[in-house]
Amino acid sequence: MQPAPIPANEIERLATLRSYAILDTACEQSFDDIARLAARLLGTRMAAVSLVDADRQWFKAKVGLPVEETPRDHAFCAHTILGETPLVVPDAHRDPRFSDNPLVVGDPGVRFYAGVPLVAPNGHALGSLCVTDSESRTLSADELETLVSLARTVMTTLELHRAMIQVRQLAMTDALTGLANRAALLHALEERLRGPWVPLSLLYLDLDGFKRVNDLHGHAAGDVVLRRVAEILGATVGPRDLTARIGGDEFIVLPARLDYDALAALGEHVRAAVAAGMAEQGWPVTVSIGAIQFFDRPRDLGAILSAADALMYRAKLAGKDRVVAGLERAAAA
Template sequence: MLLEQPGDAIGCRGSCPDFPPGFSMPPASLPPNEVERLIVLRSYDVLDTACEASFNDIAKLAVILSECPIALVSLVDADRQCFKGRQGLDVDETPREVSFCAHAILHPGEVLMVPDATLDPRFRDNPLIAEIGLRFYAGVPLVNAEGIALGTLCVIDRVPRRLNETQQEALRYLAGTVVTTLELRRTMHKVRQAALTDTLTGIANRPALLNALHRAIALQQRDGPPFSLVYLDLDGFKRINDLHGHATGDEVLRQVAATLSDCARHSDMAARLGGDEFAVLLAGQDAAPAAGRIRQQVEAEMERHGWPVTASVGAVSFRDAPADVEEALSAADELMYGAKFAGKNRVLHREFASRPRAHRAA
């Protein structure tokens, strides 16, 4: 079906265009399923990433088939639209409030075609008309198998015009190709996440931690920010398994993982390394106070459940970059065992430098 209205704009930015201050234009209303729509959109993990060759190729085909100079693969986020593919416009995103695509997604399954945006009272004040000379717009919503409109494949011209039926049908086929490509990306993302997730606790696993640690070291070696590593081994965990069974032991591990996740910031990574060993990779944070808080939180959570479990913790602040992942893990592992031998339920911390400083208990 074709939904024809006089007006509808795109989004753009190479950097975003400089819109005149105080411009007045009513934004599109929100879809009734907006909250669900945004959750699904972000599950594809494609926002805030660069344009990709596959989507750029689709945009090029859209230009050829529509005979329009501009084509965009646009994903409509909460307050912006991001371009995953583009042809004829060197921009990455625009505010949602000036987006024609934000109107197009209100009608999944319909092509929104605007022969002349300057004739539509809703869009005639749109700053994109002056910024890029936008006059014509046609957008096909990108609708996934769940019926969620993620954005559009749209074409734009700087003169008033229309698309014929053949051109509209071609855009529909290309929009389907975009959705198929996005679905493949989401499936790959899920597989990758599963491979890097501990199945019992739901936090990162050892390979994920090693990958993140490798990146942190490489970044610091290029004069990047410092990082810290906190290494935990549970005290009394074997006794829980012996007395209460492995089901209770598994619940202990899940609760420890949840505690570590609560202690970690968005930029940190909590991981289960195996058995009852855990680690937290801290970005740009001193390990000593963080490790102390983590130990205390683990102890408090275990007491709350009546489990006699604590944590021995080794913590290293890497002011200088270690040579590799093995050196970083060895430094934290050595301190963790030192905490075990010193009486358990404590933190040993040091700063990693060319000449290591003395250990101190926390």
């Protein structure tokens, strides 16, 4: 067996593949229909929409294949992505690249293979639309053109899939800072409320002195402050923590999971980082933070935000540039 060589542009190719956010997703009718149509029109037992990942090929759709993925070294499609034209193997038993391939000598007993590379608009091949059979055969020119046309349909469907993801991401992103927006935060909180309960921690941030920056220097300067705060938060909280700008100069950090003491410490760390970052720029801006943990499941989203907001205002009233922490438990019956 001769595993396919790694393309020279492999790093960029994998980045393109992952930009579609398609790997390991659930079955989708549109892709399944294309695979079934390819097998039916070309009269083969097997067909697949195959995506070639770093060390495997994964089937987004398949007909007649007993597995969800195979090692990349076994993939015919790993050879297909090396070229710009279809790869046709009339008899794998007679092809030294594949004659001892486990997919040939074992299940599913591939003898014939034809694959068309799925090429993204930037020129990187993601995988292939392929048809295979356990009998040797060839394709006519018309059959090959049919496979090429169906591969174009796969790419169109992938582009639509990526566009829908991008639209959803835009709808959940604050345009000024690039952080999650209020809608994204509420969605994350709803997911936490619906799932198995673990204590929920949250930091509610409100900038001190921001209005004065806007009044003295204009909204453009205010926007610079907000973007800088977003950068500081991104560098301060954990990679699994959700950080959102929920409006104006208010931000929320939703840690993945913290105990109460760690939450208070994170709040102080964020407060100090914002104060230092603003001072470096000469901006008289600090942050007041309400740090709250819900030990028991709160009744709704409103209860979460109201309780966190109340703690933040206590920090304001206590002199600003500080953290006030609180622990919420369900009232005793």
